[in-house]
Amino acid sequence: MAERQERTAPDAVLTRIGQVVMLHHAGDREEARGRLLDLWAELGEHGDPLHRCTLAHYLADTQDDPSDELAWDLRALSAADEAEGAAGLRAFYPSLHLNLAADYVKLDRAEAARTHLRRARGAAVALGDDGYGDGVRAAINRLELRLGEDDRPDGDSWGPPRQRPN
Numbered sequence: 605m606a607e608r609q610e611r612t613a614p615d616a617v618l619t620r621i622g623q624v625v626m627l628h629h630a631g632d633r634e635e636a637r638g639r640l641l642d643l644w645a646e647l648g649e650h651g652d653p654l655h656r657c658t659l660a661h662y663l664a665d666t667q668d669d670p671s672d673e674l675a676w677d678l679r680a681l682s683a684a685d686e687a688e689g690a691a692g693l694r695a696f697y698p699s700l701h702l703n704l705a706a707d708y709v710k711l712d713r714a715e716a717a718r719t720h721l722r723r724a725r726g727a728a729v730a731l732g733d734d735g736y737g738d739g740v741r742a743a744i745n746r747l748e749l750r751l752g753e754d755d756r757p758d759g760d761s762w763g764p765p766r767q768r769p770n
Contacts, residue, residue, distance in 0.1 A: 617647070617655045625662050637666035653687030656680075657696070664703060670710040677703045697727035698740050705747055714751060721747055 620643060628636035640663045647655055657680050664676035681700050687693055701724035708717035724744050731737030 615655075617643070617652070618658060621655075621658055621662060628662070628666060633666055637663070640666060653683045654693065657683035657687060657693070657700075661696075661700065661703070664707075670707060674704070674707040674711065677707055694727075694730040695732065695737075698724045698731055698744065700724075701727060702740060702743055702747065709747070709751070717747075718751060721751065 621640070624636050624639045624643070627639070640659060644656075644659055644663065647659065649656075660676045660680035660683060664673045664680065667673040667676060677700065681704065684693055684696060684700055701720045705717045705720035705724060708714070708720065721744065724740075725748075728737075728741055728744060731740055
């Protein structure tokens, strides 16, 4: 019985991450970055991989430098690989690879972007037929079109959704 309660109890760390993400979405990027970095320091490099994945995924959004954004997205992917088999994580891979593809586009590394875009497309089979899945698939399609035309974005702002799948 206690084991079942443990599995269904809310995850306090993910709740805290979600609260900071709401702060970021409300426009306080600097404060959100500071709070997420504090959480990262609290978790440590060897904290729960699901927590590190989620935290690094959102920390990437708060970065000003594309190289820093890439570094956080790579940390998110590495933590996801460590957490293999975690509930719901499979549906996170399309977004992780999509974000990496977008990072590489910003850094003018089209081949690396295409590699991660192919991985995002392959992982998209895990997405549900819901708003989150539809949004990620649409973002994959947009980036594929942009990379297919001239290997560079057309100047429009582009960004994959950063919502956590349910």
